[in-house]
Amino acid sequence: MSVATSLFLAFFGIAAVWFGIVVFRTHSMVRSAIALLFSQTAIGAMFLVMQAEFLGVLQIMMMATEMSVMAIFMVMFMMDPGGMGKMDMTHQKRLSLWAAGIGLVAALAVIWGAGWQGPVPEVPGADEQARMLGRELLGRSMFIFESAALMILTAMIAATMVAIAPREEENP
Amino acid sequence: MIWLALTLLAPLGAALAVFGLRRAPGVIALAGAGLGLLGAFGLFARAAGGAEVTATLPFLPDLPILLVAGPLTATLALVVATVAAMVLLYATGYMAHDPEKLRFFGTMLMFVAAMELLVLSGDWITLLAAWELIGFASYLLIGFWYSREGVPGAAMRAFLYTRTADLGLYIAAFLLIGLAGTSEISATLATAGTPALIAGLLLLFAAMGKSAQVPMQDWLMRAMAGPTPVSALLHSATLVAAGAILLIRTAPMLPDGALLAVGLVGGVTAVVAGLMALAAGDLKRLLAASTASQYGLMLVALGAGAPVAALLHLIAHAAIKSALFLGAGVFQHDRDSTDLEALAGAGRARPGIFAGFALAALALAGLPPMAAFFSKDAILAAALDSPFAVWLLPLALLGSVLTGAYMARALRVLWTGAPGKAADPAPLMSAGMGVLVALAATLGFGFKPLEAMLSAHLPEPAWIIPAMGLAVGLAGLALGWVLAPARLLGPLLRPASEGFVIAGGMQALVARPALALAAACERFEQRLLAAVMAIGRINLSIGVGARRMDKDTIDAAIFGLVDRAIALGARARRLQSGFIHREMALTFAGIALVVGVLLVTPLYL
Amino acid sequence: MIPELVIALSIGAALFGVGLYGALSQTNLVMIIMGVELVLAAALVNMVAFWRYLHPDVTAAKMFVLIVMAVMAVEMAVGFGIAIARFRSRGSVEMEEARELKG
Numbered sequence: 001m002s003v004a005t006s007l008f009l010a011f012f013g014i015a016a017v018w019f020g021i022v023v024f025r026t027h028s029m030v031r032s033a034i035a036l037l038f039s040q041t042a043i044g045a046m047f048l049v050m051q052a053e054f055l056g057v058l059q060i061m062m063m064a065t066e067m068s069v070m071a072i073f074m075v076m077f078m079m080d081p082g083g084m085g086k087m088d089m090t091h092q093k094r095l096s097l098w099a100a101g102i103g104l105v106a107a108l109a110v111i112w113g114a115g116w117q118g119p120v121p122e123v124p125g126a127d128e129q130a131r132m133l134g135r136e137l138l139g140r141s142m143f144i145f146e147s148a149a150l151m152i153l154t155a156m157i158a159a160t161m162v163a164i165a166p167r168e169e170e171n172p
Numbered sequence: 173m174i175w176l177a178l179t180l181l182a183p184l185g186a187a188l189a190v191f192g193l194r195r196a197p198g199v200i201a202l203a204g205a206g207l208g209l210l211g212a213f214g215l216f217a218r219a220a221g222g223a224e225v226t227a228t229l230p231f232l233p234d235l236p237i238l239l240v241a242g243p244l245t246a247t248l249a250l251v252v253a254t255v256a257a258m259v260l261l262y263a264t265g266y267m268a269h270d271p272e273k274l275r276f277f278g279t280m281l282m283f284v285a286a287m288e289l290l291v292l293s294g295d296w297i298t299l300l301a302a303w304e305l306i307g308f309a310s311y312l313l314i315g316f317w318y319s320r321e322g323v324p325g326a327a328m329r330a331f332l333y334t335r336t337a338d339l340g341l342y343i344a345a346f347l348l349i350g351l352a353g354t355s356e357i358s359a360t361l362a363t364a365g366t367p368a369l370i371a372g373l374l375l376l377f378a379a380m381g382k383s384a385q386v387p388m389q390d391w392l393m394r395a396m397a398g399p400t401p402v403s404a405l406l407h408s409a410t411l412v413a414a415g416a417i418l419l420i421r422t423a424p425m426l427p428d429g430a431l432l433a434v435g436l437v438g439g440v441t442a443v444v445a446g447l448m449a450l451a452a453g454d455l456k457r458l459l460a461a462s463t464a465s466q467y468g469l470m471l472v473a474l475g476a477g478a479p480v481a482a483l484l485h486l487i488a489h490a491a492i493k494s495a496l497f498l499g500a501g502v503f504q505h506d507r508d509s510t511d512l513e514a515l516a517g518a519g520r521a522r523p524g525i526f527a528g529f530a531l532a533a534l535a536l537a538g539l540p541p542m543a544a545f546f547s548k549d550a551i552l553a554a555a556l557d558s559p560f561a562v563w564l565l566p567l568a569l570l571g572s573v574l575t576g577a578y579m580a581r582a583l584r585v586l587w588t589g590a591p592g593k594a595a596d597p598a599p600l601m602s603a604g605m606g607v608l609v610a611l612a613a614t615l616g617f618g619f620k621p622l623e624a625m626l627s628a629h630l631p632e633p634a635w636i637i638p639a640m641g642l643a644v645g646l647a648g649l650a651l652g653w654v655l656a657p658a659r660l661l662g663p664l665l666r667p668a669s670e671g672f673v674i675a676g677g678m679q680a681l682v683a684r685p686a687l688a689l690a691a692a693c694e695r696f697e698q699r700l701l702a703a704v705m706a707i708g709r710i711n712l713s714i715g716v717g718a719r720r721m722d723k724d725t726i727d728a729a730i731f732g733l734v735d736r737a738i739a740l741g742a743r744a745r746r747l748q749s750g751f752i753h754r755e756m757a758l759t760f761a762g763i764a765l766v767v768g769v770l771l772v773t774p775l776y777l
Numbered sequence: 778m779i780p781e782l783v784i785a786l787s788i789g790a791a792l793f794g795v796g797l798y799g800a801l802s803q804t805n806l807v808m809i810i811m812g813v814e815l816v817l818a819a820a821l822v823n824m825v826a827f828w829r830y831l832h833p834d835v836t837a838a839k840m841f842v843l844i845v846m847a848v849m850a851v852e853m854a855v856g857f858g859i860a861i862a863r864f865r866s867r868g869s870v871e872m873e874e875a876r877e878l879k880g
Contacts (some may be wrong), residue, residue: 006781013788013822020795020815024803036811043792043818050785050829055842059821062846066814066853073857074807077870089804091873092753096801099760104794106764111786116779116830123833136836137843144840148847155851159858165865750879752809752872757801 008049016042028083029074037067053126054133175218176227176239178211179249180288183256187281190274197277198264204281205257208288212246212253219246220625226294235355238294243626244483248291248417251487255409255494255608256284262498262604263401266505270399276316280405283309287410291417295355296345299418303341303382306411307334313406314398326394329683333391336682337381341418344374361425372430375422376437383415384464385441385471389448392464396456396510400501403456408463408493416470416486423479432560435475439567441468446574450581450657451668455500455510458582462536463493465571472568473551476558480628481550484619488543491615492532495608499529502601506592512582517589524602526586528609533583535612537576538645540638543615548572549641553633569644576648584653785826792819806863806870810856817849 019039023032040063047056075081090096124132137145186204190197218225219242229237241249260280267273286309290302308331315327348360351367363371379385384392395407406412419426419434426434442465449461466489473481502525503518504510519526535542538549552572555564623629658665747758796815803809821842828838860870867874 002781006784009781009784009788013784013791016818017788017791017795020792020799023811023815024795024799024808029807032808032811036814039792039815040818043822046785046788046822047825050781050825052825052829052839052842055825055839058843058846062850066850069857070807070811070853073860077807077860077864078805079869089808090802091804092757093802095757096798099757099801100794100798102764103760103797104790107790107793108787111783111790116782118779120779120781120830121833123829129836129839132836133839136840141837141840144844148844152847152851155855159854162855162858163861745880748878748880750876752875753801753803756809760797760801 005049009046012042012045012049015039016046026083027080027086029078029081030071031083033067033071033074036070037063040067051123051126052129054130173225173227175211175214176225176241176292179208179215179253180211180239180285180292182207182211183281183288184285187278187285190278190281194274197274198267201260201277201281202257202264205253205260205284208284209253209257212250212288215241215246216250219243231297235295235297235349237298238356239289239292239298240294240358241292244421245292247483247487247622247626248413249288251490252284252287252291252410254611255490256280256287256405258604258607259401259405259494259498260604261607262404262501262601263399265598265600265604266401266501267399268600272316276313276399279309279312279316280401283313283406283411287414290414294357296349296357296360297355299357300341300345303338303414306406306414307331307338307382310334310395310406310411313402314395316398316402320397323397326397330391330395332683332686333388334381336686337378337388340374340377340381344371344378347371347374357421361422363425364427368425369427369429372422372426373433375418375426376430376434379415379419379471380437381415382418383412383467383471384445384460385415385437385468386444386464389441389445389461389464392460393448393457396454396460400456400497400504403460404494404497404501407460408497409490412463412467413486413490416467416474416482419471419474420479420483420486423474426474428559431475431477432563433475434471435555435558435560435564438468438471438473438475439564439571441465442472442571443468443567443574446571446578447661447664447668449578450574450652451661451665452578453512455503455512455515455582455585456497457510458512458578459493459496459500462496462575462578463489465575466493466536469548469551469568469571472564472571473554475560476551476554476564478550478554478558478630480623480626480630481547481554483626484550484622485544485547487622488535488547488612488615491608491611492536492544495532495605495612496529496536498601498605498608499525499532502598502605503586505598505601512585516585517587517591519583519586520589520591521593525605528605529586530583531609532612533579534649537579537649538572538641540642541616542613543611543619545638545641546616546619548645549633549637550630552641553631553637556637557631569640572641572644573648573651576645576650577652580649580652581657779830782826782830785822785830789819789822789826792816792822804871804873806856806860806872809872810853813852814849817845817852821845 016039019035019042022035023039026032026035041060044056044059044063047053047059050056080087123129183204186200186207189200189204193200215225224243225241225246227239229239231237260277263276263280267276270276283306286302286305290299290306293299293302311327311331314330315324318324318327347367348363348371349355351363352360354360381388392407392412396403445461445465445468449458449465452458452461466485470482470485470489473479473485500510502522503515506518506521507514509515519529531542535544538545540546552565552568555561555568558564661668747754749755792815796812796817796819799812799815800809801812803812824838824842824845828835828842832838863870863875
């Protein structure tokens, strides 16, 4: 059982990482967006492998939509969406590589250095999890839920406000 | 007590009144002198009655001011007051046309007050103070006509020479005070032995200066540059008497060695000054040299051990010499000069004055029955009886001969010659002189009672003494009348007329070194001033340097700090590039730092 | 030593690194947002892994995940709104040209 999960985790994980790298290496903007989509989907698959079914499905659904929207925006804003020009659109590459490298190494050090103690407890079934999540959501974490809702509402309004074109004054 | 106050304060008050009111100086002076005379009479009367008036005034601790009016001091006070009154009476006429009358009378009155203080002082400190005051007054009065050529120098020289001699008095006084423990003069006279000898010699030194004895007779010659009343009062009867008065008062203390020195000095002076008088070309200088000579005779009497004889001669001489000077002043008014050549025949124009002058001159020569006859006899008798007779008697006799000689010479010059124009009557001058001439003639009869009052009887001299005295007096008169000084003196004429200058005289021995010392002190003081200024400048430069350092270092530090802070800010500004990617990179670095710190902290805390 | 946990966390670390690289090195705003998405996704992976292998009974962990997802969405929305505004005013969303906040 654990060997299978490990293999699946590894597979999806590596897929996610590989697609993530593709996002930034490809010159085509649309391919970037699609690669990100695949990366997020792989992450969602990882969630499914780790028996967080609700979260996994949510992730895949959300990310699919988001990435599509992002693809549209890409096309809107990029000067070379197809990537035919093959321009280098990066700056401070060395600094970024170093920062990423340091972050990666530090995290790996912590992960491999910490002694994770087993055994792994059992996970309840999917519908049991859903039920518990619903209870949690509408019970103890209602306040958080509501606050999150307010936050999303505010963000929607804000985004709309920012995106609306400024009205020009009519000359009398 | 009141007599004491009158004697001292009347002249002083009159002096202040003259300087304060600035009007009628003659009247005020006469009033002051008259009141002082009254006071002196009162004191004399009290003393004659046997009482001794004393007064003590507080001064330094253990050194009060003592005033004593005993027989001796009251007599001297009376002498001073009388001569002062007569001379001031004379001066109202003499100085009638002088524009500086105020200063003259004020200073004269001040002198009279100081001289009375001197004779009445009972302790050394007062005596010293009065000594200095009369010296100062003498300086002011000799240099009275300071705008005339040679006068300021003469006053300065006189002051310098007498001041040098005053050192002796200072040292002697402090020696005596230190030994006796008190400053009272009568108490210190008990000193004996070597200190007494030393003190005696020092006092002799001071007396030599004040009384113009050899070798310090020169200053008296120079002092003749002052007005004639000054010469009459100061330089014949009172100031020069101070030296003799000092020795008379301390006579009980002087041991034999000091007495011998006193006698010798007096004798030599009597002869040398007499020669100078004979060779003098100026009437006042003749009289000045005569004064020195007569005081020499008084010192001979002291040296012979008879201070009373000296006192008697002092009193007689005071009246005689002041009368002679007053007469010379009248002749000076007539001929506007005191040169003997200019005065030839001046006596003929004023027979009255000349008669008085002649009477005084004969009195000085020692003719009976006038005062100096008795006193000179007393001196000769004392000289004969003294242990040092072999020295003193010849000198005294020679001095008497010379006295007659130069007085006769003066009379001859005044009489022989053209009388000149008719003289204006001078009532005040004549009155003043007349009283003194009368005193000169008649004082002799008061000597016996005086001796009784002083309880110091002189032994009756053997007949040889008056005979000797008369003989030498007449011989001197004859010689002086008949022979010219050049014939009399022969080879001594040149040195005599120059004042017997030896080794450059006082000029080289005293005046030049003193003035050179003063100049050296001035130069030293200039250098001190320069040094102080240099120190001041150093301090100033230190201050300036400190301020500059403050400006450079402190201000530089502060402003440097400011500049560096601004520079640091400018560099820090580069963080705010405005680029999002930079901001994000910094954010990541910051987060990494915080995480690192959070992870590390539990290990060390 | 729980192998699955270690694998999952390592994947998360790798995603974090890639996302950070992208966020710091891209000039376009949209690409930067994509990088940030990857970083947040890495955080999600970590959170789910910890829930699954260490505390499966704690439902609040899933709450956390939900909140982070909401934040991701919101951030994208607002970010794209800004991008539109920027595009309208400047004509491009290149961050190399955005120096207005330089101090």
